[in-house]
Amino acid sequence: MSTRLTRADVERIAALAHLDLTADETALFAKQLAQILEYAERLREVDTAQVSATWHPSAASAALRDDVRRPSLAREDALAGAPDAAPDGLFRVPKVIG
Amino acid sequence: MAAGDWTLTRLRAAVAGGDVSAREVCDGYLRRIAAADGRIHAFTTVLGEAALARAEEVDRRRDAWRDRPLLGVPVTVKDVICTRGVPTTACSRILAGYRPPYDATVVTRLLDAGAVVIGKTNCDEFAMGSSTEHSALGATRNPWAPDRIPGGSSGGAAAAVAARLAPASVASDTGGSIRQPAALCGVVGLKPTYGRVSRYGLLAFASSLDQIGPLTLTVADAAAVLQAIAGADPADATCATEPVPALAGLFPGDARGARIGVPRAALAAGVDPEVLRAFDAALAVLAGRGAAVVDIDLPHMAYAVPVYYLVAPAEASSNLARYDGVRYGLRAAPDGREATLAAMYDRTRDAGFGAEVKRRIMLGTYALSAGYYDAYYVHAQRVRSLIRGDYDQAFADVDAVAMPTTPTPAYRLGEHVDDPLAMYLGDVFTVSANLTGLPAISLPAGFTRAGLPIGFQLTARPFDEATLLRLGDVLEQDAPWSGARPPLAPA
Numbered sequence: 124m125s126t127r128l129t130r131a132d133v134e135r136i137a138a139l140a141h142l143d144l145t146a147d148e149t150a151l152f153a154k155q156l157a158q159i160l161e162y163a164e165r166l167r168e169v170d171t172a173q174v175s176a177t178w179h180p181s182a183a184s185a186a187l188r189d190d191v192r193r194p195s196l197a198r199e200d201a202l203a204g205a206p207d208a209a210p211d212g213l214f215r216v217p218k219v220i221g
Numbered sequence: 222m223a224a225g226d227w228t229l230t231r232l233r234a235a236v237a238g239g240d241v242s243a244r245e246v247c248d249g250y251l252r253r254i255a256a257a258d259g260r261i262h263a264f265t266t267v268l269g270e271a272a273l274a275r276a277e278e279v280d281r282r283r284d285a286w287r288d289r290p291l292l293g294v295p296v297t298v299k300d301v302i303c304t305r306g307v308p309t310t311a312c313s314r315i316l317a318g319y320r321p322p323y324d325a326t327v328v329t330r331l332l333d334a335g336a337v338v339i340g341k342t343n344c345d346e347f348a349m350g351s352s353t354e355h356s357a358l359g360a361t362r363n364p365w366a367p368d369r370i371p372g373g374s375s376g377g378a379a380a381a382v383a384a385r386l387a388p389a390s391v392a393s394d395t396g397g398s399i400r401q402p403a404a405l406c407g408v409v410g411l412k413p414t415y416g417r418v419s420r421y422g423l424l425a426f427a428s429s430l431d432q433i434g435p436l437t438l439t440v441a442d443a444a445a446v447l448q449a450i451a452g453a454d455p456a457d458a459t460c461a462t463e464p465v466p467a468l469a470g471l472f473p474g475d476a477r478g479a480r481i482g483v484p485r486a487a488l489a490a491g492v493d494p495e496v497l498r499a500f501d502a503a504l505a506v507l508a509g510r511g512a513a514v515v516d517i518d519l520p521h522m523a524y525a526v527p528v529y530y531l532v533a534p535a536e537a538s539s540n541l542a543r544y545d546g547v548r549y550g551l552r553a554a555p556d557g558r559e560a561t562l563a564a565m566y567d568r569t570r571d572a573g574f575g576a577e578v579k580r581r582i583m584l585g586t587y588a589l590s591a592g593y594y595d596a597y598y599v600h601a602q603r604v605r606s607l608i609r610g611d612y613d614q615a616f617a618d619v620d621a622v623a624m625p626t627t628p629t630p631a632y633r634l635g636e637h638v639d640d641p642l643a644m645y646l647g648d649v650f651t652v653s654a655n656l657t658g659l660p661a662i663s664l665p666a667g668f669t670r671a672g673l674p675i676g677f678q679l680t681a682r683p684f685d686e687a688t689l690l691r692l693g694d695v696l697e698q699d700a701p702w703s704g705a706r707p708p709l710a711p712a
Binding site: 136137142148152158160163165169174176177178180181186196200201203206207216217218220 | 319320322453461527547548561562563564570586601604642645657658
């Protein structure tokens with residue numbers, strides 16, 4: 124674990140997170156994320172070699188139901204909040220390949 | 222006409238008994254909101270005509286609905302919980318104006334119980350923050366001190382109850398977002414056991430931590446709201462099928478037989494002396510009413526904040542991937558650069574999310590990224606097991622664990638806005654309940670000399686909210702400050 128974050132590190136993370144950060148944001152986050160990660164370094168002093176991870180606080184496994192067809196949202200309702208819904212009932216997006 | 226100081230329990234009885242109409246009650250609250258919310262900014266949406274129409278419906282059906290547990294009770298809903306046809310924005314630019322096509326399960330249950338939803342409350346964007354300053358719609362002010370934060374992320378929900386603008390609020394708690402603002406605004410805030418209340422229709426922040434619960438003026442009122450919203454829901458696979466006991470009227474009025482554990486070592490440093498004094502006074506009350514107070518050890522508690530600030534952002538970075546300008550909310554306009562789908566995603570997300578949300582998405586993405594996943598994310602989840610183990614061990618001997626809710630009273634607006642780590646450290650006593658899934662309550666425990674509220678927190682075994690309510694009621698019965706009104710509460 125290293126807590127030094129370069130500008131390139133932040134740009135790589137931003138690309139993974141689909142965030143088009145400004146130069147100011149990149150500089151700010153490089154500093155702030157390094158501070159937070161440095162604080163998190165204290166976790167390294169805990170030996171967890173014999174400890175399993177807790178992914179979820181619930182002991183019960185997720186409830187399952189029968190796979191039967193049920194009514195769902197009407198298509199016009201599902202599309203009502205879309206920034207660009209096509210009249211034939213589709214979400215319209217910019218071209219996928221530039 | 223019902224006064225704003227009436228509890229939910231009293232309001233319900235008055236409506237059911239015909240002493241006051243649901244419309245009159247609703248109208249009274251709407252008037253108080255109009256008079257006071259300009260200064261407090263607890264609400265993001267006030268449902269005027271719609272709430273009055275709903276109240277009239279309650280009045281028309283009063284005889285048939287007489288037994289409904291929240292009959293005619295005005296309730297607010299945090300703006301991260303879906304309300305059909307009513308703006309649900311997560312206090313984010315990315316969801317500005319969004320109106321969900323369905324109600325969250327908790328909203329459906331509130332309505333089934335006879336409640337009147339009077340508005341949506343302000344919060345930190347996507348519930349990420351501890352001050353409500355990270356709302357794209359502007360900060361909420363603490364009704365006890367308008368230059369201070371109300372806490373967060375459910376600052377609007379807590380401020381609304383404290384200022385008598387609503388007798389009850391429902392909100393979400395991912396790392397303290399119900400309990401911390403409840404403490405800083407001097408009201409009761411309950412985070413139920415993970416899975417006790419359906420999360421269907423809650424805009425997900427961290428799915429292994431999020432839970433919905435009530436904020437109210439009294440413990441009995443919190444019990445009434447929890448009773449109405451708790452229980453299995455086929456729409457949420459993580460919602461527990463555990464039966465919900467009858468919570469109303471379970472208060473014997475004393476704490477005899479209860480064992481309360483205090484992790485003294487964890488309180489040794491960093492806690493404001495006035496907070497510590499109020500904490501010890503509350504323990505003395507419980508001891509005086511029959512509880513045994515014993516010291517316990519939670520050896521991994523010092524790691525709760527760093528674990529939380531790796532796990533919660535990791536889950537958030539995944540959950541917030543859905544906000545991409547396609548299905549709902551904002552889409553950034555083309556800017557003359559690339560007009561591809563990928564460029565639209567990146568620009569939309571940068572334009573739509575605020576700084577705190579981006580910071581957490583970045584942190585979580587980093588903790589999950591190749592080369593860092595084991596060292597940060599998996600390791601944190603393992604330490605999380607040790608934290609849960611500490612509590613399991615404590616609960617072999619005690620029925621509840623007591624801590625202050627927050628290390629300090631409310632700080633000033635702007636004090637930590639440029640120092641996210643300082644804000645995170647204030648969550649030291651609240652995040653464990655989310656990491657472990659345990660139920661926890663914050664109770665009013667008096668005031669500092671400067672008049673700022675202080676919170677007292679109890680944590681209990683899984684699904685044992687009853688113990689929290691029982692002990693909370695004992696504390697409340699002895700509280701000389703009950704009925705104290707904040708300066709910003711309207712007459």
